[in-house]
Amino acid sequence: MTSMSPSAxxxxxxxxxxxxxxxxxxxxxLAVRTGAINLGQGFPDTDGPEEVREAAVRxxxxxxxxxxxxxxxxxxxxxxxxxxxxRRYGLSFxxxxxxxxxxxxxxxxxxxxxxxxxxxxxxxxxxxxxxxxAACIAMAGGTRVPVTLRPGAADGEPAFxxxxxxxRDAVTDRTxxxxxxxxxxxxxxxxxxxxxxxxxELAVERDLLVVTDEVYEHLVFGTAExxxxxxxxxxxxxxxxxxxxxxxxxxxxxxxGWVTAAPALLTAVRSAKQYLTYVASGPFQYAVxxxxxxxxxxxxxxxxxxxxxxDLLAAGLAEAGFGVYRPxxxxxxxxxxxxxxxxxxxxxxxxxxERAGVVAVPNAVFYDHREEGAPFVRFAFCKRVPVLEEAxxxxxxxxx
Numbered sequence: 590m591t592s593m594s595p596s597a598x599x600x601x602x603x604x605x606x607x608x609x610x611x612x613x614x615x616x617x618x619l620a621v622r623t624g625a626i627n628l629g630q631g632f633p634d635t636d637g638p639e640e641v642r643e644a645a646v647r648x649x650x651x652x653x654x655x656x657x658x659x660x661x662x663x664x665x666x667x668x669x670x671x672x673x674x675x676r677r678y679g680l681s682f683x684x685x686x687x688x689x690x691x692x693x694x695x696x697x698x699x700x701x702x703x704x705x706x707x708x709x710x711x712x713x714x715x716x717x718x719x720x721x722x723a724a725c726i727a728m729a730g731g732t733r734v735p736v737t738l739r740p741g742a743a744d745g746e747p748a749f750x751x752x753x754x755x756x757r758d759a760v761t762d763r764t765x766x767x768x769x770x771x772x773x774x775x776x777x778x779x780x781x782x783x784x785x786x787x788x789x790e791l792a793v794e795r796d797l798l799v800v801t802d803e804v805y806e807h808l809v810f811g812t813a814e815x816x817x818x819x820x821x822x823x824x825x826x827x828x829x830x831x832x833x834x835x836x837x838x839x840x841x842x843x844x845x846g847w848v849t850a851a852p853a854l855l856t857a858v859r860s861a862k863q864y865l866t867y868v869a870s871g872p873f874q875y876a877v878x879x880x881x882x883x884x885x886x887x888x889x890x891x892x893x894x895x896x897x898x899x900d901l902l903a904a905g906l907a908e909a910g911f912g913v914y915r916p917x918x919x920x921x922x923x924x925x926x927x928x929x930x931x932x933x934x935x936x937x938x939x940x941x942x943e944r945a946g947v948v949a950v951p952n953a954v955f956y957d958h959r960e961e962g963a964p965f966v967r968f969a970f971c972k973r974v975p976v977l978e979e980a981x982x983x984x985x986x987x988x989x
Contacts, residue, residue, distance in 0.1 A: 777916020
């Protein structure tokens, strides 16, 4: 009997067979190779508040966090997260039993899904969705059930809309969990209070868990309002809320995220998290604790700055001939390339660096139903104004 060599059989677990290199890695490499302006991956090109950066330096010098921090996270940060949730939303959490620090929101999502799903459980998620959602559902052995956000009129609000009847119809006896993201990446839609109330009512009626990714909670524009779903009746005990410092304080490389949840849910998530990174970002946890205590004036100025950048990029994209969906939140603008005579977002994004010296991301990568996202392309505006102005100038060549 001959044995099969490792090279003769698939080396990638079948659950992950559909996932290759992320589109962000591909597009960022394309930006480096071509010298194009990278508006694809969502990271700022400047650091956040100087006092927060200095807090990290101070923690390093004082020897705080240079060795393994406590598994649940340093007490200072857990206390700061609890204080933030209470001050901003009236949600009271015990720092010791209801707050967990993670290696960014991505680990929080992974730990929550690995902890809460059994093989075969269905997860209803709003499509398009951040690509790690699909991978984490697969790793947990779950089945994803997309509910598609439908585009409204270009430059209208909300940019993309949730069909509550479609959401309700997607829930079956096998549904275990709703995976939400608001403010929503990549569409920029912010679910309204009425929409969230309907989602909450459905979760209570069908006894569903909810995992909610709220990393863009402080990036909402105009009249949009971020309302945590955990604030609705019957939701606190069934909701895992995920937050992060990276998007709010412009230190994405620090990878400091957190989970707030009732004790039983948090214990489950922590059980999975301890076997992922165990701990991470020790000195940065102390710095983020200080960031969360910054006055609200910081958040106001940050939001106003991002809103101005949104308007700059959105106006430039419209002048270049794109259909523009002006986001109510996040720092991404979704565009429609059909007015440019294009229909394939992948081909468009792969050619755009050579054509115009700018990198974007095709929204189709965020869809199970790729045809739904085919004509949409996402641009990030979390960049310096001169960079955005240069990108806009380059993109206007498409209009000619």
